[in-house]
Amino acid sequence: MKNLVILGAGTSGTMMANHLVSKLPKKEWKISIVDQYKTHYYQPGFLFLPFDTYTEDQVKKEGKKFIPKGVNYIQKKIEKILPENNKVELEDETIDYDILIIATGSKIAPEETEGLLGPLWHKDIFDFYTFEGALALRNKLREWEGGKLVVHLTEMPIKCPVAPLEFTFLADAYFTKKGMRDKVEITYVTPLSGAFTKPTCSKSLSYLLAEKGVKMETDFAIERVDNETKEIIDYGEKKIPFDLLVTVPTNMGDEVIERSGLGDDLNFVPTNKHTLQSIDHENIFVIGDATNVPASKAGSVAHFQAETLTDNILLYINGFILKEEFDGHANCFIETGHNKALLIDFNYNTEPVHGTFPFAKIGPLKLLKESVLNHWGKLAFRWIYWNMLLKGIAIPFVSRNMSFKGKIFDIKKN
Known part of the structure; x- marks a missing residue:
């Protein structure tokens, strides 16, 4: 009996378990998935929690219920990956693998910025990339009477690159609805040279x-946060004052990647961007936020990756050449407030463009x-x-690779 082990039961890991359980021969392969946490969070919902659009129960469920029958679920902390020995050390045991899928995700690292975890943390300085941060911010916004609101992005890459912009747009709508928009000065602060990484979309x-x-x-490349003067300060000593700071801290891969010596400076695993195979170890595959591929760290991207990775796992098992197929496809709705949103669709080579989605001419959704x-x-x-997504069910009419139907675009070379 051979062992396929999935590390992480978040979006990517759960999808891979559901994809593979029906495709691997049960008499030949045992599938195990390891995660120390009981709760599975719908992380895109954290954006809506601060504005009372979603309730707490709408963004969290018991993770085990999404793990399919036939998959061995291990709820333990992952201590270290030993790739030279094909083993994973858990908190109280060591397990072997023939194939390893790393789906350990990413998380905020506010400790990377001086002063961010100071006395104002979750009092006047908040994140909304964690369940706890989003709830604390919700409670703050319910009672906040106005002032200087600064929405700040520390550095790229981050989970859901458009989320800070969405928060800004939703804040504008929220305060307008409360009749206090004139009491709030909103400033969006970014290390980028524009609002977004892609020129057309940024415009x-x-x-x-x-x-x-x-x-x-x-x-604006932040160097530190001054909790006494309530300012964020960049390396050029430029200062931006705030009464309420909503920040997206540095995002990093899980600490187990660092302990295992498998990651880059931000603990993301070097990964072939088309096959999703580890650059350094052929029997290790990486998916979702854990990779260093230059695609958005978003649920839709992980969904598209999972389809390609499933095919490549089967090809690898049977000794065939892997598909160099994944094209960095990302499909994201961008909330713009007042019950409206944009839709963007792009990949490694093509930036978000105008047009219709998913069908040419009839849409019905409009891009940009x-x-x-x-x-x-x-x-x-x-919903x-x-x-659907967690269970590995394909979304109708949305292909894993970017479709050019209905789009006006320019293809750029790598």
Whole structure:
């Protein structure tokens, strides 16, 4: 009996368990999935918690219920991966593997910025990338009377690159609905030279920020946070004051990657961006936020990766050449407030473009254009996540690779 071990029972790991359980010969392969946490979070929902759009129960469920029968579920802490020995050390045992899938995700590392974890943390300085941070911010916003709101991005890459912008747009709508928008000065602060990493999309998003009266500070490389003066300060000593700071700290891979010596400076695993095989170990595959591939760290990307990775696992087992297929496809709704949203669709070589999705001519969704339908698409994704995506069910009419149908685009070379 051979062993396939999946590390991490988040979005990526759970999807892979569901994909593989019906495809690997049960008499030949044992599938195990390891995760120390009981709760599975719908992380895109953290964006909505601060604004009372979602409740706590809508963004969390027991993780074990999504692990299929036939998969050995191990709820233990992962101490270290030993790739030279094909073993994984857990908190009280060591398990062997023939194939390893690393799906350990990423998380915020506020300790990487001086002063961020100071006395104002979760009092006047908040994140919304954790369940605890989003809840604390919700409670703060319920009672906050206004002032200088700074929405800040520390550095790339981060989970869901558009989320800080979405938070900014939703904050504008939230305070407008409360009748206190005139009491709130919103500033969006980014280390990038524009609102987003892709030029066409950045232009559209910058326009929306200006339209909503949001100031934008670009090329801001934060060096420290001064908790006494309530300022963020960059390496050039530029200072931006705040009354309420909502920040996206540095994102890093899990500490087990560092302990195992498998990651880069941010603990992301070097991965072939088309096959999702580890660069350094042929029987290790990596998926989702744990990789260093230049694709968005988002649930839709992990969904597309899972389809290619499943095929490649089967090819690897049977001794065939792997598919160099994954193209970095990302498909994201961007909430813009007031019950509207944008939709973007892009990959490694093609930036977000205008057009229709998923069908040419009839759409019905519009790309890079605000609409109420896109907003409902965003909200519907929560149901899709719990009922389809986690279970490895393909989303109808949305292919794993980017389709050029209905799009106006320029293909760029690598």
